[in-house]
Amino acid sequence: xxxxxxxxxxxxxxxxxxxxxIPARYLDVYEPKELAAHLFEGIGADYPQxxxxxxxxxxxxxxxxxxxxxxxxxxxxxxGIRVVIxxxxxxxxxxxxxxxxxxxxxxxxxVAVVNDGDEVCIDLTSGMIRTEASGGFAFPSFSEPVAKILxxxxxxxxxxxxxxxxxxxxxxxx
Amino acid sequence: MGMTFAEKIFAxxxxxxxxxxxxxxxxxxxxxxxxxxxxxxxxxxxxLGLPEVWDAERIVCSLDHYAPASTTRMADLHRKMxxxxxxxxxxxxxxxxxxxxxxxxxxxxxxxxxxxxVGTDSHTPSYGCIGAFxxxxxASDMLSIWATGELWFQVPESARIVLAGRLPAxxxxxxxxxxxxxxxxxxxxxxxxxxxxxxxxxxxxxxERFVLANLSVEMGVKATYVAVDETTxxxxxxxxxxxxxxxxxxxxxxxxxxxxxxxxxxPLVACPHAVDNVRAVSEVAGTEIHQAFIGTCASxxxxxLATAANILxxxxxxxxxxxxxxxxxxxILEEALEKGYVHALVKAGATLLAPGCxxxxxxxxxxLGESERCISTANRNFCGRMGSPASEIxxxxxxxxxxxxxxxxxxxxxxxL
Numbered sequence: 001x002x003x004x005x006x007x008x009x010x011x012x013x014x015x016x017x018x019x020x021x022i023p024a025r026y027l028d029v030y031e032p033k034e035l036a037a038h039l040f041e042g043i044g045a046d047y048p049q050x051x052x053x054x055x056x057x058x059x060x061x062x063x064x065x066x067x068x069x070x071x072x073x074x075x076x077x078x079x080g081i082r083v084v085i086x087x088x089x090x091x092x093x094x095x096x097x098x099x100x101x102x103x104x105x106x107x108x109x110x111v112a113v114v115n116d117g118d119e120v121c122i123d124l125t126s127g128m129i130r131t132e133a134s135g136g137f138a139f140p141s142f143s144e145p146v147a148k149i150l151x152x153x154x155x156x157x158x159x160x161x162x163x164x165x166x167x168x169x170x171x172x173x174x
Numbered sequence: 175m176g177m178t179f180a181e182k183i184f185a186x187x188x189x190x191x192x193x194x195x196x197x198x199x200x201x202x203x204x205x206x207x208x209x210x211x212x213x214x215x216x217x218x219x220x221x222l223g224l225p226e227v228w229d230a231e232r233i234v235c236s237l238d239h240y241a242p243a244s245t246t247r248m249a250d251l252h253r254k255m256x257x258x259x260x261x262x263x264x265x266x267x268x269x270x271x272x273x274x275x276x277x278x279x280x281x282x283x284x285x286x287x288x289x290x291x292v293g294t295d296s297h298t299p300s301y302g303c304i305g306a307f308x309x310x311x312x313a314s315d316m317l318s319i320w321a322t323g324e325l326w327f328q329v330p331e332s333a334r335i336v337l338a339g340r341l342p343a344x345x346x347x348x349x350x351x352x353x354x355x356x357x358x359x360x361x362x363x364x365x366x367x368x369x370x371x372x373x374x375x376x377x378x379x380x381x382e383r384f385v386l387a388n389l390s391v392e393m394g395v396k397a398t399y400v401a402v403d404e405t406t407x408x409x410x411x412x413x414x415x416x417x418x419x420x421x422x423x424x425x426x427x428x429x430x431x432x433x434x435x436x437x438x439x440x441p442l443v444a445c446p447h448a449v450d451n452v453r454a455v456s457e458v459a460g461t462e463i464h465q466a467f468i469g470t471c472a473s474x475x476x477x478x479l480a481t482a483a484n485i486l487x488x489x490x491x492x493x494x495x496x497x498x499x500x501x502x503x504x505x506i507l508e509e510a511l512e513k514g515y516v517h518a519l520v521k522a523g524a525t526l527l528a529p530g531c532x533x534x535x536x537x538x539x540x541x542l543g544e545s546e547r548c549i550s551t552a553n554r555n556f557c558g559r560m561g562s563p564a565s566e567i568x569x570x571x572x573x574x575x576x577x578x579x580x581x582x583x584x585x586x587x588x589x590x591l
Contacts, residue, residue: 015360015448019556024535027239028247030214042558062361065394066554067535068296069211070312091365091396092296092310099314143198145326155314156218159321163222166321 003125005082005103007055011116014060016043018072018093027069032078032100039075051079056120058111059086064093073097083122085129087111098146101154105129107139124150176423178332179399180367183307183420187290195331195429202323205284207234207293209275210241212313213251215294216258219320227262228323234284235259236268236275238530243270244538273503273529276300276471280384281505283413287402288420292319297391297471297553299368302398303383305406305419307367309397330396331429332367332422333358337374339437344588347382348472348551348571350374351389352442356452357434364394366429369422371401374436380409381475388472389553392449441586443549444569447557455574455586465548466491466579467540468572469500469532473551476506476513478572482524483515485576485590491523492582498540499524500532524579536560542567549578 020043022035029035040047051057057076063086064072073096076084084097087108097104103124113134114120121130129137142150152158177185177192184193187201208215219227227233235255243249252270259267268278276297279285287305291298294316301308311325319325335354368390375383383405387398400406402419410417441455468474468482479501491497499519501507507529510516520526527533533540534552541561542548548560548567555567570578573587580590 017556019536019554019559023558024211024239024537027211027535027537028213028245028251030217042556042563044563062364062394065360066296066556068294068298068310068312070214070314088361088364090361090394092312095315096312099312143328145198145200155318156221159222159318162322163224166222166224 003123005055005122005124007082007120008053009056009058009114009116009118009120010051010054011058011114012060015062015065016059017066018064018069019066021064021072022069022075024067024069027071029071030074032074034078035071035075036078039079053080055080055082056122057081057084058114059084060111061087063089065090068092070096070100073100073102077102085110098149099155101150103150105139107137110137175427176425178367178426178428179369179420179422180307180330180332180397181426182422183290184327184329186420193329195329197329198326199329200324200326201290203292203319203325204289205232205234205291206316206319207236207275207279207291208316209235209239209295210237210252210255211239212294212316213255215313215317215320216254218317222321224321227264227320230263230265233264233320234266234275234279235264236272236278237270238274239535240537241270241530242528271504271528271530273501273506274471274474274531277475277502277506280304281503283415286413286415286417287406287410288418292316292325297388299391299395299398300384300388300471303380303387303400304409305399305402307397330365330367332369333363333430333432334428335368335370336433337370337372338433338435339373340377341374341436341439344573344591345439345441346571346573347378347385348389349439349442350436351386352444352452353436353439354434355389355393355450357432358393360392360448360450361394363390365396367397367399368395369399375401376403379477380405381477385472392553441571441574441588443574443584444555446555446566446568449553449555449569455570455584458584459586461584462547463495463549463578463582463584464546465540465542466495466497466575467533467548467550467552468575469498469502469527470534470552471502472553473572474500474502474506476509478551479506479510479515479519480513481572482576483518485573485587486522486524486580487518489522489580491579495579495582497524497579498527498532500527501529503529533560549575549584551575
């Protein structure tokens, strides 16, 4: 888990679902950079331009509702988003984001005070978010499995680290 | 204090007497399913260097989201999935045209009461309709299961939803589900297991229960449960496989408990661009449509094709409207052919699509152009989902969609039944 994240906020509203983040016609794409070219294509023509150069996505309620596509957090990651702060998050999106190494923080207080384009600083280690205008906010620590996945950089790097042990556990097979 | 269905599932899977909501557990799912939209898992699995998946007998793979393929890239992903399944000895592999994975899971009896089923599709909670705990995940979570057999879960809270009263004629589970979503709103059941019971459920056949469990995803549920009864047991007995149903305790503690009256229900429709934007069909009747679609995991069953055929037999779909029909599986298509439903529908002007997801997710076969309006039996109507961001999707029951196709405008089906 990368301890300190500092960057500009890109703010979106409530109920931004996975179809808006990345339409299903790109479900045959997996590469984050390639997905990023179509980020938010489902919601409005100006979004991709506005999101450029922002590292912190600030969202309203029910962010990431809808489809189970892991392409959604991967598209965000490919576009340079390093952390998502939301009022609330849909459950599969939450898991998927953690699994691609993109931390998601549920903190409605921060969403309420941050404006589009503000500088935000997130300390994942100490659990603090600093905003330009309204000072600091504490957020609860990640659950144990989530912290473990984030520390490894995502589910795939975690499994890759476990692979030699998993190989030994398979008796009598080559 | 008793336990909810969800708590009892995780207690059984962890081998413990009791578990509490919020607890994190690592468990081994009984059955898992993956489809073409997550073909990336195959590359990732091969990169891990493991020779074999955890248990080929517990894995179901199918091609349904973009089947038949509409780009060469998709065709290549299908090819890779076929080869992988063959190499790994995954016998529960389903081809282009075999149908929707969720439907196949029931037809083959892979989904059974009391099982923990994990799938890389957000509508996996549909298996609550037969008393299984079905939970959707993404590609990396499935990779973890393929590699280790396990995945972490948080034991969810449950919402007890009592549906009171018997349904009037001309309304069905889709209308019930929309009424429930209207009541809870789009995120109103997030992280909960929605546990359904009540008089409305007693008369509800399996196909209808499926629709209710399926649509529940649109209020954020992690899983669903429809009270196990004779209908469930008849389904399970057909599979011939042993099973052990799990029922919630009468004194279970629920985070939310709600009773919704269904006796006076009328046909409903979810208006653009949110599933909880629910109105009575009577309020929007007369709205012009350009496409009508019957299919997806929220319809397309033999009962739906019978309903549509009864409304359209001997008549003609309105001029300027295209009616697309995707049976949920090949088995259903065959049955509909034998029963004459396909004949009646095609004669009425319907276009038959391959069994599978159809145009629901806006990937292929039946997209919408600018300012076009579609009435669909699907479960999502987000802006631009089926094509142009300037198009609109209305969601309704199969009867409402068939009636609307017949008249060219959104129509109350009760006058056509």
